[in-house]
Amino acid sequence: MNIVFAASECAPFIKTGGLGDVIGSLPKALLDQGVEVSVMLPKYEDLPFFLKQEMENVAQMEVPVGWRTQYCGIEKVERDSICYYFLDNEYYFKRHGSYGFFDDGERFAFFSRAVLEALPYLNRKPDIIHCHDWQTGLISVLLKARYSNHPFYSGIKTVFTIHNLRYQGVYPKEVLSDLLDLSELYFHMNGLEFHGNVSYLKAGLAYADQITTVSPTYAEEIQLPHYGEQLDGFLRERDGFLQGIVNGIDTEEYNPELDRFIFQSYDDVEGKQANKLQLQEKLDLPVDRTIPVVSMVTRLVEQKGIDLVLHVFREILGQGVQFILLGTGDGHYEQRFRELAKEYPEQVRVQLFFDEGLARQIYAGSDLFLMPSQFEPCGIGQLLAMRYGTIPIVRETGGLKDTVAPYDVLRDTGYGFTFTNYNAHDMLYVLEQAVGLFRYQPGKWKQLVERAMRQDFSWNASAQAYLKLYVSLLKEKTAI
Numbered sequence: 001m002n003i004v005f006a007a008s009e010c011a012p013f014i015k016t017g018g019l020g021d022v023i024g025s026l027p028k029a030l031l032d033q034g035v036e037v038s039v040m041l042p043k044y045e046d047l048p049f050f051l052k053q054e055m056e057n058v059a060q061m062e063v064p065v066g067w068r069t070q071y072c073g074i075e076k077v078e079r080d081s082i083c084y085y086f087l088d089n090e091y092y093f094k095r096h097g098s099y100g101f102f103d104d105g106e107r108f109a110f111f112s113r114a115v116l117e118a119l120p121y122l123n124r125k126p127d128i129i130h131c132h133d134w135q136t137g138l139i140s141v142l143l144k145a146r147y148s149n150h151p152f153y154s155g156i157k158t159v160f161t162i163h164n165l166r167y168q169g170v171y172p173k174e175v176l177s178d179l180l181d182l183s184e185l186y187f188h189m190n191g192l193e194f195h196g197n198v199s200y201l202k203a204g205l206a207y208a209d210q211i212t213t214v215s216p217t218y219a220e221e222i223q224l225p226h227y228g229e230q231l232d233g234f235l236r237e238r239d240g241f242l243q244g245i246v247n248g249i250d251t252e253e254y255n256p257e258l259d260r261f262i263f264q265s266y267d268d269v270e271g272k273q274a275n276k277l278q279l280q281e282k283l284d285l286p287v288d289r290t291i292p293v294v295s296m297v298t299r300l301v302e303q304k305g306i307d308l309v310l311h312v313f314r315e316i317l318g319q320g321v322q323f324i325l326l327g328t329g330d331g332h333y334e335q336r337f338r339e340l341a342k343e344y345p346e347q348v349r350v351q352l353f354f355d356e357g358l359a360r361q362i363y364a365g366s367d368l369f370l371m372p373s374q375f376e377p378c379g380i381g382q383l384l385a386m387r388y389g390t391i392p393i394v395r396e397t398g399g400l401k402d403t404v405a406p407y408d409v410l411r412d413t414g415y416g417f418t419f420t421n422y423n424a425h426d427m428l429y430v431l432e433q434a435v436g437l438f439r440y441q442p443g444k445w446k447q448l449v450e451r452a453m454r455q456d457f458s459w460n461a462s463a464q465a466y467l468k469l470y471v472s473l474l475k476e477k478t479a480i
Contacts, residue, residue, distance in 0.1 A: 001470060003030065004126040005039040006115045008108070008135035009098060010084070013051055014044055016098055017299075018247070018380050019133060019163045022214070025250040026466070027082050029459030033467045038122060040115050042107075043075060043086035045094045051077060055086060059121040063089075063114045065106065066179045072114045074121055083123060087114045099135075105171035108200065109179040112138035120152055128470055130159045134169030137204030138180065141192070144207055145182055157473045160208035162201070164377050165222050165229045166303070169200030195230070205234060209473055211242045212466075214378035215399035219244030227375055245466060246402050247378040248459035249387065254360075256388050256453075261360040267453075269446050272364065272389045279365030283349045285322050292321045292438050294431070295366035295390070297359050297381055300329025300337075305372030305395065310336055311424040317347050319435045326351045326362055363388040368434055372419075372427045376400045382416070386452040392416040393431055403457065407448060409437070415452040 009015050011024030027037040055075035062069040073088035092107040101107065116139060119126060131139045140158040147153040175198050176182050187193045191206030205211055213219045219242055221227040223235045235242060257267050263278040264271065273289055280287045294316065298304045317323065325337055334352050341350040351358065369385035371394045378399030382392040394400040396418045404416035417434045419426040438445050
């Protein structure tokens with residue numbers, strides 16, 4: 001079985017969020033399941049120089065973009081038995097940054113068409129193209145509209161994965177003819193129309209042979225108006241083709257026993273305590289193992305529940321905790337946290353940037369990890385926190401609900417603290433419970449930390465679920 005991943009980012013080459021982590025890890029896990037996997041990506045300017053030096057030229061070709069054609073080079077790098085193909089066009093990709101440009105609609109229309117045009121130049125014809133998020137949403141519709149009668153493309157299936165429904169790639173109706181060379185039928189009758197515009201993500205939903213998203217609960221939530229981003233009705237129509245498969249993490253890369261970024265390696269609570277004391281020292285906080293350290297490593301955006309935290313921030317500090325924040329985002333949130341850090345110099349440290357090494361030191365050195373999201377397709381922070389023995393406090397939504405089992409003090413089960421309603425005082429209540437357990441029942445707290453560290457959030461189970469999905473698609477092809 002041969003699978004081609006098409007995506008706009010992939011760790012460690014280029015990453016802006018969780019999508020990059022998934023594309024960096026899932027192919028490796030599938031390889032362990034006996035699946036042949038390759039990955040197709042844009043050749044961005046910001047790719048590491050050493051990677052560009054390693055690239056082998058495979059081919060050059062012309063790619064149709066509406067009424068014109070554009071040059072595309074295909075470059076290849078092989079790592080750990082996975083081929084990574086980089087599609088090169090300097091006009092579209094020789095610029096700093098991955099997204100947020102005025103012509104993103106054209107850039108990723110080109111990329112989607114280039115993926116399809118490049119397939120004959122790969123080592124082997126794919127059985128399935130696995131597309132990720134709106135940047136690759138056009139691949140499924142273009143495959144059916146432009147290549148269905150071509151012998152080479154016969155039988156190729158597509159899977160489309162939603163990593164975050166909020167980001168949809170919506171562009172004016174004119175892209176249909178100017179960039180995609182598709183008729184009006186695809187606008188009105190065949191699923192691309194979205195409030196008078198064209199949605200690249202909806203194209204993926206409409207034309208993929210199978211749709212997945214990154215947790216079972218999120219797959220249910222996005223079919224409801226509150227979470228459906230105005231596509232809930234369309235998703236309900238395609239419910240039979242929609243499946244939630246929870247993300248994993250790379251447990252070799254994120255391993256407190258081997259992690260070179262943290263202060264010292266560990267596999268138990270005592271080793272974790274040493275990291276806590278060194279984190280406090282590094283950030284010039286009072287060094288005291290009895291003070292609970294609450295942390296957030298997050299984007300400062302509304303989705304992440306930042307309003308809840310700010311609403312009861314003084315009450316949180318009233319629990320006698322230290323609070324550490326690492327991340328960037330909306331300016332008004334950054335300014336508010338700057339002010340609070342000045343107001344509480346003995347308790348609060350705010351780092352308004354992102355640094356991978358510091359992030360891991362925070363995971364290793366904190367006691368509690370706060371993640372009160374409005375919605376969370378899957379989330380990786382809570383998984384990393386538990387991997388390092390930091391107990392998550394999360395809202396029961398999406399992947400947070402699927403991955404964090406609530407602690408039950410009577411049954412002594414679970415490995416996190418959860419709340420249901422998007423309410424600041426509900427969040428505060430469970431945080432008070434967590435701090436109380438830390439302070440007054442150290443034996444139970446130690447057991448809780450050890451239980452969290454024992455959880456298996458590797459990609460193995462998820463890779464098996466994807467393999468099962470791929471096999472079922474290919475069986476359909478054989479039956480036809």
